[in-house]
């Protein structure tokens with residue numbers, strides 16, 4: 433070949449080489465980016481993203497913000513709050529408006545905008561159940577009550593909620609969800625979407641179980657063998673096995689089975705971590721039938737869900753209860769069943785302090801609900817208005833964890849934790865970690881003791897304000913990492929021997945960077961003589977104690 437032909441050939445080859453490289457590289461990068469997943473076995477279960485522990489400082493948008501036209505109103509509020517992940521609905525009606533015709537253009541727009549902001553996404557699949565109702569299913573599902581069965585009341589009339597015994601509904605939902613996950617597999621090799629919530633507050637309000645003839649026949653039979661074995665009980669009738677909770681647990685079994693089928697269909701396409709969220713009943717008791725929607729993953733039904741839905745590894749409580757004792761009880765109950773996550777909590781300022789007890793139980797996700805600029809308010813559940821003070825209540829702790837979300841997630845995976853928030857009465861709270869007793873105090877002046885009578889002082893301005901809390905990680909026997917806001921921490925020997933007292937060796941403000949502690953300054957003198965005083969701007973403090981004798 434002539435020199436010119438050779439040149440042409442070379443150009444052609446390099447064109448193809450560049451093109452092929454261009455195609456191959458992202459695929460390769462995708463193949464190298466490990467799928468997000470949960471990891472157990474540490475002090476607390478962790479969420480791994482890109483192979484490393486990750487903390488979701490989330491924000492859940494309002495219910496109808498899942499359209500491209502709304503996104504401009506979403507980002508400024510999320511950015512003000514410092515969220516690193518948006519919890520965003522994708523509705524069945526939106527992606528399959530006509531049966532068999534799928535439209536994922538919203539997902540594409542969302543991923544594009546999220547990536548340019550260096551954020552992540554948790555998708556919320558609004559399918560068969562949305563606050564139990566079928567509001568987000570496509571019109572062709574709503575209209576066809578023959579094919580897509582509703583629950584039936586005892587008199588045979590229809591209950592609004594779709595029946596968990598509806599095989600056709602389950603297949604249709606599972607297909608739509610699997611198409612969504614297939615799409616994600618194609619367009620999201622970098623796993624911008626880190627996790628998916630399957631359905632939204634499944635179960636049924638107002639009817640404890642389907643009373644259709646088919647459901648009645650199932651209810652009259654024995655409980656499934658698998659359930660009997662899983663619970664270690666004898667295979668008996670639902671009523672004999674569960675007494676007053678029989679109808680609820682019956683519904684739970686079938687709702688969980690259904691949701692599990694939907695989840696598995698999606699995981700077969702792309703195996704992302706999945707979870708379900710729960711409308712909550714009473715935090716302390718399930719007597720009196722106060723269980724949230726029957727069939728949903730309320731805390732009392734989690735043992736049933738665990739067995740019925742092996743593909744659902746995590747459950748999140750939707751917290752709209754302002755009583756701190758109830759909040760702590762919910763957190764305990766859900767932390768006992770896998771990675772703790774709070775996919776919804778009211779967006780009123782007073783809820784912000786519950787991030788401390790959540791993180792103190794190893795939460796991998798925390799997300800106030802209704803965070804965007806659309807000016808919708810779900811008061812009295814959440815805030816009347818997302819004003820600057822309200823946003824700041826969440827933004828302040830987010831700034832703290834946002835300094836080192838992966839470092840914190842790693843620490844939470846590996847170390848004992850304690851987290852607490854100001855209670856209803858503002859009383860001191862104590863916790864023992866090893867030989868140390870930690871005490872959290874609220875609305876105290878930094879330079880004063882309660883029993884000082886020699887100097888007058890005003891009441892503390894936060895005395896009646898529901899703010900304040902802290903989280904502690906015990907890095908080693910006598911070393912604590914503490915983050916807090918509007919709280920005073922004291923550390924003393926839990927059981928001092930004769931002549932013994934605890935002494936602060938040093939207290940450093942700083943943060944972890946790539947596993948190394950980087951000091952900004954030491955706290956000493958006035959800053960620690962009367963306890964460690966955390967103000968409105970949260971900081972990390974690394975405190976080293978020793979025993980003086």
Ligand code: DGJ
Nearest residue numbers: 495563632633750810813
């Ligand atoms: C809980 C639901 O999961 C949310 O989608 C929303 O409807 C809130 N309740 C109320 O704002």
